[in-house]
Amino acid sequence: MMLKNAPYKFTEFDSMNIQYGNRDSLINKYDSKTGDYQYLNNRDSLVKKHVHLNQKDLLYLHRKAADLGFWDFPANEIGDSLRNGAKPLRYIIEFKYKRKNKRVVFDANFDGDPRLVDANQNLIKEITQVIETEEANQKK
Numbered sequence: 001m002m003l004k005n006a007p008y009k010f011t012e013f014d015s016m017n018i019q020y021g022n023r024d025s026l027i028n029k030y031d032s033k034t035g036d037y038q039y040l041n042n043r044d045s046l047v048k049k050h051v052h053l054n055q056k057d058l059l060y061l062h063r064k065a066a067d068l069g070f071w072d073f074p075a076n077e078i079g080d081s082l083r084n085g086a087k088p089l090r091y092i093i094e095f096k097y098k099r100k101n102k103r104v105v106f107d108a109n110f111d112g113d114p115r116l117v118d119a120n121q122n123l124i125k126e127i128t129q130v131i132e133t134e135e136a137n138q139k140k
Helices: 055-068 114-139
Strands: 013-022 025-031 036-040 046-050 090-097 101-107
Touching (some): 013 114, 055 114, 101 114
Antiparallel strands (some): 013 090, 090 101
């Protein structure tokens, strides 16, 4: 019932993308519209691939975003530029629809409501797991 009245409907879904990395270089990226996926591997080499998410995967991510309250997240959840001498990771998550878009900038050291931080972290985890699972499936 709640999904029917949601401001963002899957029937109007266009694409989803995520970018993350240091603030000055968000080198890790995925765009569901093009399937372009790039990331730094554990040897600091840039890997570029084409990973296509199917409708089932995108619907799952749309519903997960709705369950976690993504549509109500503030657009800017920015933390301090340095914490303990290290630069925190920055994430930019965007869901695009025919008539609306929702974009959230989230820093790993954001010092807001712990429930909001947890919801952001859970959504990031879900998105990355779906992409990595599909990437592994495409290798087979």
